[in-house]
Amino acid sequence: MKRIFLFAFVGLVALASCNQSAPEKTIANLKDGIKGETTASAKYSAFAQKAREEGYDTIAKLFDAASKAEMIHATNHTKVLTDLGVAMEAFNPEFEVKTTAENLQAAITGETYEIDSMYPRFLDDAKAEKVEKATKSFTWAMDTEKKHQSFYAASLEALNGAGEKTLPFEYFVCPVCGNTYDKATLEPKCGFCQTDQEKFIAI
Template sequence: MVKPMTKDALLSAFGGESMAHMRYLIFADIAEKEGFKNVARLFRAIAYAEQVHAANHYRALREYNEDAKVVAGAPIGPGRTNKNLELAIRGEEYEVSEMYPIYLEIARYQDEKEAEISFSYAYRAEQIHAQLYREAKEYVDKGLDWPLEGKIWICPVCGHTYVGAEPPERCPVCGVPKEKYVGF
């Protein structure tokens, strides 16, 4: 059984990643309607990565089989694409600067290896997500779409995110071969 503090962190992270997944799909639809097709692709790609993170956190709960009240904060309030990017940046930066560092320490302290791996995967990907959203926002603030060459590639195991013509030969986080990456 997962220890209580780690269980609470996993439930919170599961809730937060699940909400991010849905929020980014909504943001993608808005970006598409506003003519920011590449920003819409970015939101959809990262939504998939957040789904990967949520699934990893859920699996790390192992035999936990009870009703749970999931408490997870999230920047809410869809608007125009530049506002949605700002909300996405805030959410990703919170995960990188506050949430995942603490959750990682809890999992390490409680010797919960599966949770530690899940939190580590998400932490590393969220750093990339925040940077990509910052880059996209610079263009959207000028009324321009984010100039994307190639695809946005997501590792289906850890959520690692890569932009380019082809994914890396192996995921630098979990080692998955390039053939497994999902392109957007």
């Protein structure tokens, strides 16, 4: 009797697993997030090169740091997607490089979209579909983009006014979540994931 009950229980669990739908919205959002963050990483690396060509080494440092952070976000999103049993399709990042002032404005526009629209929607879907790892990865990315947006805005203001000397020249990136600091705002542990400062990537 116990054996029959056990078989019946296992069968019900298997049936429930089969009927449980995949988190389709979150899967699609993870793929979009991977594309966006990978493209941003490549774009900011190109923006850094352009800034150096124009003599803006300090702004180039910021773009280098942001490029590293965006790749960490892409890697985190990819890990979540893989855990869901889904593979990411190959794609080629597409972007345009203009002057450093225009590139900073493009970066601000991109970060603003992610902060105000993209990641809030992704988070709503991940919470509704109960994908906790996606919620964490999206939150880390969105909170970092807020800092990047602020850094870019300050850089554009300096470029149009007081000059680069007013900007930080050293940045640090958390290797776990991508959180980005300048030297003046460093913390003993990452404010997002609690990783020790000693593990931060210096840019």
